[in-house]
Amino acid sequence: MSDRRIRRITIVGGGTAGWMSAATFARILGPDYAEITLVESDEIGIVGVGEATIPQMATFNRMLGIDEDEFLRATKGSFKLGIQFVDWGRLGHTYFHPFGHIGLHMEGVSFHAYWLRLKQAGLVDRIEDWSLQATAGARGRFMRAIKAGRSPLSDIAYAFHFDAGLYARYLRSYAEARGVVRREGRIVAVHRHPETGFVQSVQLADGSRVEGELFIDCSGFRGLLIEGAMQAGYVDWSHHLPCDRAVAVPCEGTEAMTPYTRSTARKAGWQWRIPLQHRTGNGHVFCSAYMSDDEAISTLLSNLDGKPLADPRIVPFRTGHRRRLWVGNVVAIGLSSGFLEPLESTSIWLIQSGLSRLMAMFPDRDFNPATIARYNRVLTTEYAEIRDFLILHYKATERDDSPFWDYCRTMPVPDRLAEKMAVFLAHGRTFRENEELFNDTSWFAVMLGQLMQPASYDPVADILSLEETRTRLAHIREAIANSADYMPTHRDFIRQHCGA
Ligand SMILES: Cc1cc2nc3c(=O)[nH]c(=O)nc-3n(C[C@H](O)[C@H](O)[C@H](O)COP(=O)(O)OP(=O)(O)OC[C@H]3O[C@@H](n4cnc5c(N)ncnc54)[C@H](O)[C@@H]3O)c2cc1C
Incomplete structure (x- = not known):
């Protein structure tokens, strides 16, 4: 039988999803199995939020063989024992959703x-x-x-809280040390095979092309390959989870660094507070049908632990997921696959889950349709359960x-x-x-x-x-x-x- 093994994996995007993917392939497959290239654009940057996790993250670290203390030092991270919910059931009422039994x-x-x-x-x-x-x-x-x-x-x-920018940098050095090649540049076109429709290469602004046999779309909300090229479609859940924007701002931290995330319900959404070693991460998730950006920003700024360390940044989003997360030779991982608001810190888990299931159903160059259908069913079920x-x-x-x-x-x-x-x-x-x-x-x-x-x-x-x-x-x-x-x-x- 001829060797149908995939020799070139191209990852599009270098946020948390892109570098988690690169690190996973580098660790499990290694450079002798396949050439792994990651394309990202400094000009576009990363979403830069996503700093609270759930306990499964430790399994990911163990899979990579990462020392937990080193990881926390590098990402200025802290520990998380659960989430404190303030004013959710009724104003003035507080409860804790703890990890563990x-x-x-x-x-x-x-x-x-x-x-x-x-x-x-x-x-x-x-x-x-x-x-x-x-x-x-x-x-x-x-x-x-x-x-x-x-x-x-x-x-x-x-689980952990960590600085998202530092985490991407940390995983980047991990992956590069294990043979992943990073290409800087803005992708301006995606080329597909005229008969199979499979993606063959992505073209950068300087005219060069990066080819691949398997493409991992980690391009964030824009879904450059999964939607832009493969038109996977989107299942919109805004009617169930009506918040559609967030405003994020870091601020000075406090000496008493709480070992949990706080979520405080507000008039048209909720506010997160994530204590790190060097600052506190804050954000206000809200519904634009009931609150303006100005009001959301002003609510956030009047409820911080300390002085803001940057200008507040608005992040619009649409709750739901791609109808198919894997189409042909493109698999969407991270925000390109969908988004559920960060109320229970599940997005990074969904990256991890997508990667572990992809490894369990890893394709060869035939891209078996039944395997792809199974992957899509399992992942979309997981989205719905969360x-x-x-x-x-x-x-x-x-x-x-x-x-x-x-x-x-x-x-x-x-x-x-x-x-x-x-x-x-x-x-x-x-x-x-x-x-x-x-x-x-x-x-x-x-x-x-x-x-x-x-x-x-x-x-x-x-x-x-x-x-x-x-x-x-x-x-x-x-x-x-x-x-x-x-x-x-x-x-x-x-x-x-x-x-x-
Ligand atoms: C408000 C908010 C709060 C969140 N909080 C949490 C949380 O507490 N916990 C949690 O688990 N998750 C959270 N998330 C989700 C988390 O931020 C993401 O899952 C995670 O950051 C992964 O993002 P990403 O890598 O998919 O996308 P991005 O970070 O957006 O990265 C996209 C990458 O694609 C590249 N790119 C895009 N277009 C091009 C192009 N044309 N050419 C070249 N490169 C390109 C960019 O340069 C970038 O490198 C939150 C998300 C939001 C919006």
Whole structure:
């Protein structure tokens, strides 16, 4: 059989998606397998936001063989134990969506069921007390897990915040050291094969061409290849997630660097706050039908930790995804494949997920259509599952203080989400569907945090007596509080291990 192996991979774009792709191919395939070229344009630049992640990012670092402390030093990064949501369920109300488990499953029954039983009996208050991440977060503390037997300290889930510009630079040196060739230049034309329609080369402004057999489109929102050349189409979800713009500005940080992202709901959207070692990243995601750019900027600037370090920058976006993320010999990774607003920091995960699935379905020069169809189905399903989790934050709210919140509270939601909400409202049950990203704990934390009130608790929780349940939960809470107290402050941990 003849060798159908792909010998030339061309990546278009050098933002987070482009360099994550380059690093992945360099690490897994290596320069002997294929020639890897990345084309980017300094003149166009990168989107430059995207600084909060989820715990799966550590798997990506491990796959690349990156030392975590070195990565955090290079990107001036910090640790993230979850997201604090302020004013989402109602004005004045705060909750925490933590990474990791909440409590412990006991006798084969979910912890959530026991907790809800006590809650409905008026015996407990905040679920956060049973999450080490939430408790440590509230106290500004952080450490990595240690070997400590059954102590909560042996299982600490965390993610990272980092400077997006520094991260692209960091991955660039990683990839270049492993043979990836970078070409600077603005692409002005895309050439396709007249019969197959496959992309053959991209042409730069200086007239030169970069050829390839497999093209990875990481050109950002513009989707230069996937849309510009291959016309993949777009599935628009603006009616479900109506925010369509963001304004971003970095500001001076504070000494007490919180180990979590904060998301504060505003009149027509929400504001993020991401603490890094050298500054705080901020942004205001809003809906242009209910708020002007000027008002969004002024809201953002009046709610910063310190002095702004740059001019506010507007980033327009359209929520949804390409109808097909892989067409012919072009695979879209990153913003070129679609965008879901950054409420749960899932975009970088979608890059990682696209890459790991592409590696699992890596093509040869025949580009098998069934494999491509499968890739598209898996990725678009993942987009839809994350979309539903994001919609939940807007839909399940008591807020009625602005036309934006009136719209969100009363909008119809996809059937799958409507079912999940109905199941929770009956007995407080949450489930992880198939391979969906967010597990039952995340759904539970956010449904509860958004003030959804189940009519009853899971009847199976009655296998323990009320007194026994109360005693066991009190022990768990105590172990978590003691563990949080044992941890150093986030700032001290960073100073000691990965200070920039
Ligand atoms: C407001 C906002 C907040 C976000 N927050 C988060 C977050 O907290 N967490 C998270 O996980 N994600 C977040 N994201 C998403 C995250 O920013 C992106 O997923 C990530 O930065 C990847 O971007 P990219 O590389 O696809 O595109 P870009 O950064 O836009 O890079 C595009 C690249 O293509 C190149 N290019 C484009 N056109 C041409 C051309 N004609 N010729 C040559 N080169 C070209 C550019 O030079 C650039 O190098 C956020 C996004 C937005 C908009």
